[in-house]
Amino acid sequence: MNGMPRRIDPSTDRATAALILGCSPSQVGYCSRCQGLTVRYGSHAQVICPACRAAEQDPGTPPPGR
Template sequence: MDEMPQRIDPATDRTAAARLLGCAPDEVGYCPRCQGLTHRYGRNAQSICPACRSADALLGAPPPTRTSTPPANPPSR
């Protein structure tokens, strides 16, 4: 049986968190749901941390999607 991923405490050193997440330290950021650390930026980034994604999968929730479109450029004056 697979273990559920654990939340990475925000006080964790970025280099250590990056090793756990398999990314560079400058690609580590905060999960918007639990405020734990996640591979937030760069290639193959996931804004939601592995622990929150795993909890969603157990509950049968759909994966997060982008719900808004980028703002249009305002007209120049």
């Protein structure tokens, strides 16, 4: 495994996504770039998901797939 965060598919159950993201299910929402799931609401909200942020920091990495 390369250590890069992976996109959480939007069909993933929100409770499962919340466990992966370390938040409550009510804080889970869609990434504005790839439409994957991310912490969209609450005190640690992010507009883009960890996978898109990592791809942004490493220009040689393709963006997460849809």
